[in-house]
Amino acid sequence: MKNNVNWGRVALIAIPFLWLFFLFLLPFGSVIKMSLSDMATARPPYTPVFNSEEGIIGLWTLISEFDLENYLLLTEDELYWRSYFSSLKIATLSTIFTLLIGFPIAYGMAKTPSQWRATLVMLIILPFWTSFLIRVYAWIGILKQEGLLNNALIYFGIIDQPLVILNTDIAVYIGIVYSYLPFMVLPLYATLEKIDYSLLEAALDLGCSQFKTFWVIVVPLALPGIIAGCFLVFIPAMGEFVIPDLLGGSSTLMIGKTLWGEFFNNRDWPVSSAVAVILLMLLIVPIVLFQKMQEKELKEQGQ
Amino acid sequence: MFSSATYKKTLIASAVASAFFFANAQGADRTVNVYNWSDYIDESIIADFEKETGIKVNYDVFDSNELLETKMLTGASGYDIVTPSGAFLKRQIKAGIFQKLDKSKLTNLGNAWDQIQKVTSAYDPDNAYSINYMWGTTGIGYSKEKVEERIENPPVDSYSLLFDPANAAKLADCGIYVLDAPTETIPAALQYLGLDPNSKDKDDIKKAAEVFNKVKPFIRKFHSSEFISALANGDACLALAWSGDILQARDRASEADNGVTVGYRIPKEGAQVWFDQMAIPSDAKNVEEAHLFLNYVLRPEVIAKATNYINYANGNLASQKFIDKSVLEDPAIYPTDKVMSNLFTHTADGPKYTRHLNRTWTRIKTGQ
Numbered sequence: 001m002k003n004n005v006n007w008g009r010v011a012l013i014a015i016p017f018l019w020l021f022f023l024f025l026l027p028f029g030s031v032i033k034m035s036l037s038d039m040a041t042a043r044p045p046y047t048p049v050f051n052s053e054e055g056i057i058g059l060w061t062l063i064s065e066f067d068l069e070n071y072l073l074l075t076e077d078e079l080y081w082r083s084y085f086s087s088l089k090i091a092t093l094s095t096i097f098t099l100l101i102g103f104p105i106a107y108g109m110a111k112t113p114s115q116w117r118a119t120l121v122m123l124i125i126l127p128f129w130t131s132f133l134i135r136v137y138a139w140i141g142i143l144k145q146e147g148l149l150n151n152a153l154i155y156f157g158i159i160d161q162p163l164v165i166l167n168t169d170i171a172v173y174i175g176i177v178y179s180y181l182p183f184m185v186l187p188l189y190a191t192l193e194k195i196d197y198s199l200l201e202a203a204l205d206l207g208c209s210q211f212k213t214f215w216v217i218v219v220p221l222a223l224p225g226i227i228a229g230c231f232l233v234f235i236p237a238m239g240e241f242v243i244p245d246l247l248g249g250s251s252t253l254m255i256g257k258t259l260w261g262e263f264f265n266n267r268d269w270p271v272s273s274a275v276a277v278i279l280l281m282l283l284i285v286p287i288v289l290f291q292k293m294q295e296k297e298l299k300e301q302g303q
Numbered sequence: 304m305f306s307s308a309t310y311k312k313t314l315i316a317s318a319v320a321s322a323f324f325f326a327n328a329q330g331a332d333r334t335v336n337v338y339n340w341s342d343y344i345d346e347s348i349i350a351d352f353e354k355e356t357g358i359k360v361n362y363d364v365f366d367s368n369e370l371l372e373t374k375m376l377t378g379a380s381g382y383d384i385v386t387p388s389g390a391f392l393k394r395q396i397k398a399g400i401f402q403k404l405d406k407s408k409l410t411n412l413g414n415a416w417d418q419i420q421k422v423t424s425a426y427d428p429d430n431a432y433s434i435n436y437m438w439g440t441t442g443i444g445y446s447k448e449k450v451e452e453r454i455e456n457p458p459v460d461s462y463s464l465l466f467d468p469a470n471a472a473k474l475a476d477c478g479i480y481v482l483d484a485p486t487e488t489i490p491a492a493l494q495y496l497g498l499d500p501n502s503k504d505k506d507d508i509k510k511a512a513e514v515f516n517k518v519k520p521f522i523r524k525f526h527s528s529e530f531i532s533a534l535a536n537g538d539a540c541l542a543l544a545w546s547g548d549i550l551q552a553r554d555r556a557s558e559a560d561n562g563v564t565v566g567y568r569i570p571k572e573g574a575q576v577w578f579d580q581m582a583i584p585s586d587a588k589n590v591e592e593a594h595l596f597l598n599y600v601l602r603p604e605v606i607a608k609a610t611n612y613i614n615y616a617n618g619n620l621a622s623q624k625f626i627d628k629s630v631l632e633d634p635a636i637y638p639t640d641k642v643m644s645n646l647f648t649h650t651a652d653g654p655k656y657t658r659h660l661n662r663t664w665t666r667i668k669t670g671q
Contacts, residue, residue: 039654041398045376079662082671144538145478167524250483250525250668258665264369265485265661267376268654 028280035273036066046269070274080275083258084282090169090244090254091237094176098233099226101177102184106225107218109185110192121189124182136175136246143171143247171247176237183236184229191225192218227290235283255279333358335592338374338382340579341366342551343437345612352599358592366528375400375584382584383593386436389578390486393426394652401432402585408594409434411601414621418643423578423618425650433580434597435618437547437610440638440646441487441575444530444549447564449477449540460568462495465543468517475521477540480530485664487575488515490649491543494573501651508663515667525668531555537563545577546635550614567635569642576646578618 040047048065051058074080109120127135142148143166150162165171195218203213219226241256248254255275262272333356341364349360363382365371368391374380375387375395387395395401406412412434419435427433443464450457450464453473458464465471471479482488490500492511502508523539531548533539535555542549546567553565581600583593600606606617607625614630616637623631631637638646665671 041394041654043376043378043398043400045398077662079665079671146538250522251670253669253671261661261665264367264373266654266658267372268658 031273031276033066034270035070035277036068037270038065038067038069039268039270044269045267070271071278073271074274074278079253079258080255080278083253083255084279086253087238087240087255088282090172090176091234091240094173094180094237095230095234097173097177098180098184099230102181102188102229103222103226105181106185106188106192109189110195117193121186124185124189127182132179133242136179136243139171139175139178139247140166143174166247167249169248169252172244172252175243175247176233176240179243180233180237183232187228187232188222188225191222195221231287238283239279333589333592334361335359335384335589335596336361336363336382337596338363338365338371338380338385339436340364340386343386343579343609343613343615345608348600348605348608351605352596356592356595356599358595360596379586380584381588383587383589384581384583384596386579386581389423389426389580390649390652392433392580392582393650395582396427396432400584401582402587402590403431404434404583404597405590405594408591409598409601411598414601414603414619416618416620418620419578419618422576422648423580425648426578427580427582433582434601436579436581436600436606437613437615437617438576438578439546439615439636440569441482441491441543441545441577442549442567442569444534444542444544444552444565444567446477446534446537446540447566448562449537450474453477453540459566460571462491462570462572465541466492466495466514466518468521471518471521474541475523478533478538479518479522480533480539480542480544481522481525482542482544483525483527483668485660486649487545488543489660489664490575490647491570494570494575494647497572500573500575500647501649503651503653503656505659508660512663512667519667534565535559535563537561547613547615550635554614569635569638569646571645573645573647575649 034046037046037048039045048062050062054061105124109117109124112120140147144150145162145164145166147166149165150159153159154162165174199217199221200213203217204210208216239256239259240254241260244252244254244257245260259272259275259279262268262275266272335358337360339362343364344362349362352358353360365374368388371385371387372391372395374382375385376398392401415434419438420430423433423435424430443459443462445457445459445464450459454464454470458470463470464474465479465481489508489511492514493500493502493507495514496510498507498510527544528548530539530542530544531552532555534542534549534552536559537556546569549565549567553567556563556565581597583590583597587593600609601619603619603622604625606619607622609615610617610622611625611627611630614633614636634642
């Protein structure tokens with residue numbers, strides 16, 4: 001009885017591993033493989049291609065033809081690190097803005113009488129019923145020179161010359177903050193809702209100021225939600241392509257656009273794969289570091 | 304009672320029904336999968352072809368050469384006919400993506416316009432792999448009122464409207480758009496400078512880049528489709544773009560009757576001419592049906608119908624007598640012989656050239 005393997009349990013645990021293997025590790029492996037190949041005018045447009053008829057020898061010739069040339073190219077041209085850096089900046093600032101706007105919304109939702117909360121959550125999710133692309137496109141109509149915003153501001157006499165917002169970095173920030181706000185609000189709301197608000201009353205009774213109560217009690221308790229929300233916004237914003245393409249100017253540099261150019265304009269699948277691999281590495285490293293930090297904290301709390 | 308007349312009727316009815324059934328069953332077996340540019344055909348052509356041949360057409364659309372190329376390079380696209388543009392076709396033929404046409408099956412090929420065939424053979428030698436569907440130019444689209452308001456006697460038939468910083472500066476506030484496609488824009492700047500538009504020389508390309516750098520502050524955006532609606536509703540007053548798209552903006556503006564008049568001119572310095580070519584992928588499953596479709600499209604009255612509907616010139620000389628006068632005599636669609644002799648094609652390619660061109664273009668756009 002003791003040594004019997006619980007196969008049901010194994011199968012259940014295996015599902016997420018199989019999922020990750022087939023839908024993450026395997027595709028990622030093929031991207032890495034492509035990033036080590038060379039460009040070719042052929043179908044598929046890279047070489048070497050694995051020839052299954054040659055078996056192990058074929059695999060060996062395949063591996064022996066791999067090189068790091070594409071990664072070297074990324075270091076030779078400053079375009080790539082500038083794109084990474086620009087994406088990093090845009091993603092970081094957008095995440096901060098999203099947090100600043102999302103936190104009061106989530107906090108307000110958590111403080112509303114419970115019979116209203118389901119409706120409010122519904123309202124946060126509602127925009128997802130319309131295509132993401134159409135919602136971003138709608139911002140063109142709002143932000144353009146003869147658009148809704150400028151017309152309204154001129155009508156009320158606030159400005160007399162239309163503001164140039166569309167096709168600038170500001171429009172990109174607006175687009176990202178707007179699109180990813182629900183991803184910040186929902187995890188924040190989930191943690192804020194669970195906070196025992198009698199702790200706040202206790203703090204206030206003991207003479208703590210409103211502001212300090214918020215910083216000392218609410219923020220630390222909401223930290224898991226803040227972190228989850230920030231990751232959910234930061235990671236997709238880093239690789240964002242559609243928003244800078246539609247709302248940004250021609251000079252908006254982002255790694256998603258650079259990768260698109262490598263893939264579609266230069267038709268260089270190997271170099272664009274190398275860009276993607278580096279992007280993933282840059283995203284994984286902070287996530288892993290953060291998780292290590294959290295594990296350490298959990299252990300300390302446990303002691 | 305069973306009268307012989309009723310019996311006969313029943314027999315005929317069942318015979319007709321079964322004939323119809325078999326015809327249908329046979330038709331259901333035969334399909335052709337066509338992948339063409341969006342808004343690029345009169346849909347009745349497809350219906351007529353289906354009715355005449357019993358072959359079902361699965362008609363699917365794309366909106367960029369890059370998208371088409373990626374599908375082709377990945378393979379097993381499932382399409383039997385695709386429509387890449389000249390330079391893309393040339394490279395894709397080299398990559399082994401297409402099969403040679405069986406010209407014995409294209410009995411209507413004699414209707415093709417030899418002048419166009421001569422030019423397209425620069426991309427597809429002997430036109431062995433493709434037939435021309437439509438062609439057009441890359442030139443200057445402008446909003447008449449807004450440009451005339453800002454510049455006296457604007458040189459709308461010259462690249463200098465865009466490339467002369469004095470002109471561009473005056474038009475900056477009403478919106479200048481330029482195609483985000485270096486294979487269109489760099490050759491235009493080279494032509495403006497009087498250099499070879501197909502030059503691969505790095506110094507020449509650098510000179511073309513300098514032309515753009517001087518007017519860059521006045522350009523609102525480099526984008527390959529946003530200018531259509533921007534021109535039509537008055538958010539833009541100048542665009543270096545494809546003829547067909549600008550003519551579409553022209554029609555939209557006149558339909559909207561919003562006080563915007565969009566014009567299209569082929570620059571007198573000489574403009575690039577582009578060709579959309581129909582070809583059969585090497586892994587196509589319905590090769591026979593694909594040839595039947597191509598042969599159908601080569602019929603003068605059929606392709607004329609498409610031209611009348613979408614306002615693009617086609618490569619079918621015999622079709623011209625079926626084309627509406629307003630289309631055939633519009634020099635923006637069918638240029639005069641004098642303008643025709645000044646058009647050029649862009650055939651320079653190769654991965655190194657492409658990378659250099661795109662890198663130059665990124666530097667122009669971003670300053671990086």
